[in-house]
Amino acid sequence: MAPETGTVAEAGEFGVISRVVAGLATVPSTVVGPGDDAAVVATPDGRVVASTDMLVENRHFRRDWSTAEDVGHKAAARAFSDISAMGAVPTALLVAFAAPGTLGLDWVDGVTTGLRAECAHVEAAIVGGDVTAADVVTLGLTALGDLQGRAPVTLAGARVGDVVAVCGRLGWAAAGFAVLGRGFRSPVTVVNAHRRPEPPYFEGPRAAELGATAMTDVSDGLVADLGHVATASGVRLDLRAELIDVPAKLAEVGAALNVDPLVWVLTGGDDYALAATFPAGTDLPAPWRPVGVVSEGEGVRVDGRRWPVGGHEHFR
Template sequence: MGANPTGIVVGLGMPADATTGWLDDLADGFRDECDLVGASVVGGDTTRCDLVVIGVTALGDLGGRAPVTRSGARPGDVVAVAGRLGHAAAGLALLTEGGSGPAELVDAHRRPEPPYACGPQAAALGATSMLDVSDGLLQDLGHVATASRVGVVLLPESFTVPVPMEKAARLLGVDPLEWILSGGDDHALAATFPETVRLPPEWTVVGHVVSGEGVQVRGRSMTRGGWDHFRQ
């Protein structure tokens, strides 16, 4: 929503026999990730549980600005993305098939690198809507389209397929564009901007907003794509 990160609150459930070494490693992970944005763990709760359950709430400061929500996109806006797309999905596909490389893709699945700084940057540039791509670009831009009551047209030729992903796609016999459009665990950002805004290199224009509904790719309405937690 364009806020500067300030802290996280962690809810942790774990078995009574959980090792202290494992817990130390978990705490170190929280610290290292928070250090990337100058935040810290500011509170939370722990409880006994048969399984390890972790719930994190992230807090941020808007500095008096209005939050950038999903509902502000308007026809004529451009659609842009920041961060990696498809890397984690490719890494998961490789691991599922018993592969171990390209290492860049496997590592992307195991430890994503969200473009934290690009959220506040987009807000300062005048983004009209924004969200993180956690369930796949098609799925998440569908949320923007629904909330804003607009249509989104994506341009496949705008996406660059990196060499490691091309290699993995040949190995597994798949179209890498499927990973880019439907893979969400990279936690990239997608936002819409007035077409007059000059975007910095961290952002790549991949489409535009139109009157209508849903998300279109090559003239086709994409009603499925990405992860839906409640899909039958």
């Protein structure tokens, strides 16, 4: 895509669309890609896993904190993480994009680069979308996935006696948000965790193959998201703090900001780690790590105590 100055308004709707779709990669599951009235995606399994996600400027991202490419990566990561949490592999992405007419075309190029890179990482393709004008930059994404013959892993399958395990980073994005909120831009590894999450996509299907009974991605906080598993399954999830890893870097940042880093790990969202329950005795391979057990009762406990849910909930 050739670099170009100018704005979205100067390029017009179809000019923006042309920039986004120019040279898009395809994957075998794409039968009809962008440019027609609708896309056609092959579904060898006979079922389609579908999830929709939105990012709104100044609510999910800030342009003075994140580059356009960061936002593209994060948008696709949020959408594909939900697919992985069902035990499926991502296959396609539809992107609706809204922006003020004054937005520079270089920003459109950047967000497209991020979206494409995240798609390439999971071997999925952008197959369509829409463009419109809005007061703030907004992305609406629909991700599709393939179960490859496996049963979907839902929130409702946890059973008493199961092991609770997690995979991926926890608390890093929340720590990065806290650092940025204080006006700092370092440590870079922590700040970048907020800007560009790294979900363990391929561990979702592997968890399904290992016999996971329930699974979710951690978008709103570990306690909050496991709370959904507890409610759907009609059980209690007992976590043990000694099993929950608090990385040294988060401890260092917590000390500097006078925050208990365990709060970030238990209640911080935006890392898109995976949390799942497995039958007792399951040989869990790295990077999965046990953090608790499923018991009779309701809700989530940490060392036997209720933990403030924290996390994020819209309209709350």
